Amino acid sequence: MLALTILGNNSAVPAFDRHPTSQVLTHNGNNYLIDCGEGTQMQLLRYKVRRSKISHIFISHLHGDHYFGLIGLLNSMSLLGHNQPIELFAPPPLKEILDIQLRVSDTTLGFDLNFHPITEASILVDTNALRIRCFPTDHRIPCFGFSFEEQRLPRKLIPEKARAYGIPTSYYERLVRGESYTTKNGELISVELVTEPAAPGPKYAFCADTRYHESLIEHIEGFDLIYHESTYLDDLADRAYDRYHSTSKQAAELARKAEVKRLLLGHFSSKYAKLDEFAQEARSIFPNTDLALEGLCYPIR
Amino acid sequence: MLALTILGNNSAVPAFDRHPTSQVLTHNGNNYLIDCGEGTQMQLLRYKVRRSKISHIFISHLHGDHYFGLIGLLNSMSLLGHNQPIELFAPPPLKEILDIQLRVSDTTLGFDLNFHPITEASILVDTNALRIRCFPTDHRIPCFGFSFEEQRLPRKLIPEKARAYGIPTSYYERLVRGESYTTKNGELISVELVTEPAAPGPKYAFCADTRYHESLIEHIEGFDLIYHESTYLDDLADRAYDRYHSTSKQAAELARKAEVKRLLLGHFSSKYAKLDEFAQEARSIFPNTDLALEGLCYPIR
Numbered sequence: 001m002l003a004l005t006i007l008g009n010n011s012a013v014p015a016f017d018r019h020p021t022s023q024v025l026t027h028n029g030n031n032y033l034i035d036c037g038e039g040t041q042m043q044l045l046r047y048k049v050r051r052s053k054i055s056h057i058f059i060s061h062l063h064g065d066h067y068f069g070l071i072g073l074l075n076s077m078s079l080l081g082h083n084q085p086i087e088l089f090a091p092p093p094l095k096e097i098l099d100i101q102l103r104v105s106d107t108t109l110g111f112d113l114n115f116h117p118i119t120e121a122s123i124l125v126d127t128n129a130l131r132i133r134c135f136p137t138d139h140r141i142p143c144f145g146f147s148f149e150e151q152r153l154p155r156k157l158i159p160e161k162a163r164a165y166g167i168p169t170s171y172y173e174r175l176v177r178g179e180s181y182t183t184k185n186g187e188l189i190s191v192e193l194v195t196e197p198a199a200p201g202p203k204y205a206f207c208a209d210t211r212y213h214e215s216l217i218e219h220i221e222g223f224d225l226i227y228h229e230s231t232y233l234d235d236l237a238d239r240a241y242d243r244y245h246s247t248s249k250q251a252a253e254l255a256r257k258a259e260v261k262r263l264l265l266g267h268f269s270s271k272y273a274k275l276d277e278f279a280q281e282a283r284s285i286f287p288n289t290d291l292a293l294e295g296l297c298y299p300i301r
Numbered sequence: 302m303l304a305l306t307i308l309g310n311n312s313a314v315p316a317f318d319r320h321p322t323s324q325v326l327t328h329n330g331n332n333y334l335i336d337c338g339e340g341t342q343m344q345l346l347r348y349k350v351r352r353s354k355i356s357h358i359f360i361s362h363l364h365g366d367h368y369f370g371l372i373g374l375l376n377s378m379s380l381l382g383h384n385q386p387i388e389l390f391a392p393p394p395l396k397e398i399l400d401i402q403l404r405v406s407d408t409t410l411g412f413d414l415n416f417h418p419i420t421e422a423s424i425l426v427d428t429n430a431l432r433i434r435c436f437p438t439d440h441r442i443p444c445f446g447f448s449f450e451e452q453r454l455p456r457k458l459i460p461e462k463a464r465a466y467g468i469p470t471s472y473y474e475r476l477v478r479g480e481s482y483t484t485k486n487g488e489l490i491s492v493e494l495v496t497e498p499a500a501p502g503p504k505y506a507f508c509a510d511t512r513y514h515e516s517l518i519e520h521i522e523g524f525d526l527i528y529h530e531s532t533y534l535d536d537l538a539d540r541a542y543d544r545y546h547s548t549s550k551q552a553a554e555l556a557r558k559a560e561v562k563r564l565l566l567g568h569f570s571s572k573y574a575k576l577d578e579f580a581q582e583a584r585s586i587f588p589n590t591d592l593a594l595e596g597l598c599y600p601i602r
Contacts, residue, residue: 013380013381068369071365071369076314096401106441
C-alpha cells in the first residue's frame with residue numbers, strides 16, 4: 001500500500017499557518033519525500049514522520065518554496081546520526097547550491113547523498129516493489145512531476161504453459177517473483193509467456209507546479225490518486241496562466257480527462273484565508289476531489 | 302529605547318518546538334534582524350514582528366542554523382511587495398549562496414539588497430541614532446558578534462564655553478544635535494569643546510556562537526544587556542570546548558567579568574528538553590541572568 005502525508009500545501013509565501021510544498025509518500029516502511037519547502041524538518045517532527053526512514057528525495061523545481069528546507073533537513077539528519085544513503089533527484093543546479101553551503105560551513109554529511117540530475121521524462125527508480133518516473137510540467141522554469149506505481153508480486157503462474165515450455169516445477173517460485181527462465185540450450189523463456197501479471201498496484205502522481213496542460217495526461221491516466229496544484233480559484237484563470245499556475249477547475253478538468261480515481265488540490269495562494277471554495281469549484285467538474293490538508297494522511301487503496 | 306525579541310533560541314537541530322537562532326532588535330521603529338535560522342519568516346508571522354520594518358540584517362556566521370531562513374525571508378518580502386533597501390552584513394561567501402539561488406529561480410528581488418561583507422572587528426553602522434559594530438568570536442568557522450549602542454541626543458550645551466568661542470546663539474540648536482561649528486575664518490570648533498555628551502544610551506550585544514573567550518570583554522564591557530550562547534550545562538564543558546561552544550557558567554563568568562547589567566542565555570542544545578538548569582547554574586555566578594525565550598520581548602532600559 002501507498003500512503004501520502006501532506007506537510008505543506010501553500011504556494012510561495014507561508015500564511016495562515018500553511019507551509020510551503022512538501023509531502024511524504026510511504027511504501028514498505030520507506031519514506032519518499034517529495035519537495036521540501038522551508039520548515040519541512042519541523043513539519044516532519046510535528047507530524048511524527050520518521051526522518052530516519054527517508055531514503056529518496058524528489059525536488060520538482062528550484063523555486064524556493066519547493067526546496068529551501070532541503071539543506072536544513074540534510075544537515076539535521078547528519079547531526080542526528082543518519083548514516084544510510086539518500087537518493088536525491090532534482091534539476092541539476094541544486095547540486096551546486098548544496099555543495100557551496102556544505103563547503104562554507106565546513107560540513108561533511110554523515111551519509112552518502114547520491115545526486116541524480118533530472119532533465120527529461122524518465123524512469124528514476126525501477127524495482128520489484130516500485131516504479132518511479134518523472135515527467136515535465138508547464139512552468140516558468142524547468143519543473144517535473146513524479147509518478148509512483150507499486151509493482152505487485154507474485155505474478156500468476158499459468159501451469160500448462162510452464163509445463164509446455166519444459167520449465168521444472170522447482171523454478172516456479174522464481175517465475176512468480178518475476179524472473180525469466182533460461183533453458184540448458186541458452187534459450188530465454190520470458191516470464192511473461194508463462195505467467196500473468198499480478199493485479200496492478202496503486203498509483204500516485206504528484207503533478208508539481210504547472211499550468212493546465214494536457215501533455216500530463218499520458219503520465220497519470222487511470223491513476224488512483226493525483227495531486228494537482230490549484231493556486232487560484234476559477235475567476236483568476238488569467239493570473240494563473242500568466243504565472244504558470246492552475247485553477248481549481250483546471251485541476252479538476254485534467255483529473256476528469258485523465259480518468260483518475262481521486263484528486264487532491266494544493267499549492268494554494270496566500271491570498272486565500274479559507275479553502276472551501278477550491279473543493280466546491282473542482283467538484284462541479286470532478287466530484288472525487290479533496291483538499292490536501294497539512295498533517296493528514298491519504299491512503300492510496 | 303532598544304527592545305529585543307527572541308525568534309529562535311535553539312542550537313543546530315530544531316527540537317521541542319524551539320527554533321534555530323534569530324532575534325530582532327527594534328529601535329525607532331526599525332527592525333534589525335540578527336541571524337536568520339530556518340523558519341524565521343514563520344516566526345516573524347507568529348510573533349507579529351513586521352517584516353516590512355526590517356532595514357538591516359546581520360548574519361554572524363555560515364553554520365546553517367544561523368542563516369538557512371534568509372533566502373526564504375528575502376524571497377517572501379519581495380513577493381509581498383517590499384521595496385525599501387535592505388543592508389545585509391555577513392561573512393563574504395553568503396553573497397554567492399544568495400546569488401545562485403536567485404539565479405536558478407529566475408528571481409529579481411523587488412528591493413535593493415546591499416551586501417556588506419564582514420571580515421574583522423569594525424563599525425558597521427554609525428548614525429546620530431545608533432552605532433553598530435561587529436567583533437570576532439572564537440568559533441570553528443569565522444564568526445562575529447554584534448553590538449548596538451543607541452546614540453542619545455540632545456548633547457548638553459555649556460553656554461559659557463560656546464560664548465567664549467564666539468558661536469552665535471542661533472547655532473546652539475545645531476550644537477546640541479551634534480554638529481560642530483566652523484567660524485568665518487574656516488576654523489573648526491568641535492562640538493565636543495562646547496557641549497557634553499548626553500547620558501549614554503542603552504547598549505546591547507549579541508555574542509553569537511563562541512567558546513568562552515575573554516577577548517570579547519572589551520566589546521561588551523558595561524553593556525545593559527548581552528546575549529551569550531550556552532549550548533551546554535556546566536558538566537559538558539569539555540564537549541563545549543571541543544565544539545567551539547560555551548556552557549551556562551562560562552556565559553555567566555564572561556558577563557561578570559565584563560560587568561554587564563543583564564545576561565540572556567540561548568542556543569540550547571537539542572539534548573535538553575527543559576531549560577531551568579541553565580538559568581540556575583548561571584545565576585550562581587551572575588544573578589541577573591535570564592533565558593532567551595521565543596516570542597518574549599526584552600526591553601533594554
